[in-house]
Amino acid sequence: MTNAIPQEECDIAIIGSGPAGISAAITLNKAGIDNIIVVERESEAGGIPRHCGHIAFGFKKYKRLLTGPQYAKNNIAEAMSLGIKIQLNTTVTALGKGGKLSLVSQQGIYELNAKRVLIATGTREKPRSARFVSGDRALGIYNTGALQGMVYLKQKIPFKRPLIVGTEIVSFSALLTCKKGGIKPVAMIEENSKPTVRWPIYYGAYLFGMPLFLETKIHKIIGDQRVEAVILESAQGQKKSIDCDGVLFTGQFTPESSLLRMSHIAFDEDTFSPSVDANGQCSDPAYYAAGNVRQLVPEKGRNAYFYTSDNPPNAVNISGMCWDQGAEVAEHMLKSLESVTP
């Protein structure tokens, strides 16, 4: 390529427009930083809450319960009213040294030289492949995130009678999404002897008139074109087949951290999240991280529902925690900016 890559400058670049990113942007803006760019790869800002179309969001911030999309919309509206620039359809392709980001947008590839960068790329559920589940690779196998995107954003459904795998809080969220889409799950399964979260799962099972099989895992997924059945296996090794037209793998959140993994920034190989200090600063001092990309709740500790300090909430239900952490890290970014400014 003969043309030089276009260069842009900014004070703060924020990767991701979910709760953590937007909260940080608002905090920095209110502190007087004008030149903030929020980069969002989707065509709409707001992050994951955008497609969690049920009540559970924003109580702490707005003093009432909102649906995910309402919550996302409020957050984005606040940021926009402050004049914060959110660049949609813009993907960061590499994290360079000292805050030099490589990006691609509708304008093509370019580089953004930011004094400080906040990585707020969030989290996603572990797909079937990474769980090593046996069986056919037929149509109809998804994570909750994909289902929610289809039901809430596109008014489509990928199945009518799925098996739900997992009993985390997001699994309950999946049940609500099913209800919205007119989907009737055939059963819910959990490998452990108790649901990860109790009452919502028992309530959900009751609501759908749907069996909850504990100490049960998938032996094999069956299906030629589309999922036709799943053979379940109990802890005692007993097998039974259950007819269904899809499998929904819920939970087992893993940070969306591939940019970090491919970069020069120190990375915690156990949590798949960036190594940060108490201020949220990465090994490259130009970079900070906030929100679910920091694996706020380790995967192993996911067995609580109520949001207390003893019982940390499950990863996806912590939009409020992400919001708070975004603001907190933003304060540290601000201080570090001031300390280098004469």
Place this chain on the structure above:
Amino acid sequence: MTKMYDIAIIGGGIVGCAVARRMTLAGAKVVLIEKSPDILAGASKGNSAILHTAFDAPEKSLELQCMQAGYAEYLDIHTSMNLPLLKTGALLAAWSPEEQAKFEGIMAKATNNGVDDLKLLTTAQALKKEPNLSSKLLAAIEVPREYVIDPWSAPLAYLTQAVENGADTLFNTEVTGGSFDKNQQDGLWLLETNKGATKENVKANHIVNCAGLYGDLLNKNVFGESAFEIRPRKGEFVVFDKAASKLLKNILLPIPTEITKGIVIFPTIFGNIAVGPTADEQEGRADASVAKENLEMLYAFGLDKIPALKHVPVTATYAGIRPATEKKHYRVKHDVKNNWITLGGIRSTGLTGSLGLAQHVESLFKKQGVQFNKLTSPQIPVVPNLAEHIERDWQKPGVEEIVCHCEMVTKREIKKALDDSTLPAGSMEGLKRRTRATMGRCQGFYCSARLAELTEGKFEESIAIKSNKKGGS
């Protein structure tokens, strides 16, 4: 309506696509008949995507001849059709004295096969080339001219070239039988298909059976017997995230045994590291399921040879089925009396051997005295590049939207694959193979909804289904 062809090719795998290209360029009027909605739905959908030198192929065999001819032709044509080529080289690794003891024989066989640039490496030399290999490595043989390619864009390019130069395709069409009539003037073979006698019957003078996993059944259906029996052999693979690509540059080959070539650890052209295949004989010809214990074994195998893989997540798992037979060699037969060529038992080496097999088919026709008028200036199509080391579509101007963020697939690429005038994607699987959408680390967590929207009404089996709900979609 019955159309008349010089050659009907049955089966749209890598071999059928390569034969369709070759014979179309040779001047024959060709039809390719495939029972699935898209190409590569059988054995060709899952392999290790390696372009082999054939250093270890059976000596003086047709397989060796086809592999080396195919290898040479791929190198010759790849640039003109935008087919990617990644020169990785391979290391044949010995992990035990028993394995190392086989080195001499391997070197001698390679020399006999005309591959004379193999080099013996000491542990230190091998580890210098691949510092992330386990120190348990004893020694290695370097095979410098092994490559990895895109296993799907190559056959797509071959068939696209056939179609752009006049070949026809029939998808969702299964050949159920046929009759051969020497007295016919306009087509000696009348093929019956599942489309029924009135609709899509095909008349052709010659048939090439490229039906892969169903090759023996096709011959049985038509002749009442088959000279070979397909014994499907499944190979499972585990694919590590792109972050693994910095851990291995060469293809890491095991020392083959009598039964199998063994488990390979290889870079993919898409920037991942994959481990596989297993080799399990099974009944099912369509059963490409994966098994947890095999995936765990492959994962452990990968970590044992490259310990740093421990820190890299698994992106995908898949399985392919090789059309093995009761014998080891290719089961190629020209039934001159019946104008019927069978290309059977093309196993692991089909990707490398396909262009060579196509050359062989052309030579069989010549030997039979069948004449065609070679095309003088054929169309040369260019297929989209999905290889990570070459410029991808998202790096070019005019990107409207990136749909799949893990694999950086643009809306433009998806639209092109869906609306291609020559060979549009016929299924979701076909779309994935043409674009890589959903084949990355999130496996569709982020982009399934958008893909459901973009592919609506395109495939018989689609992502989104009709809702029961009133007012829903």
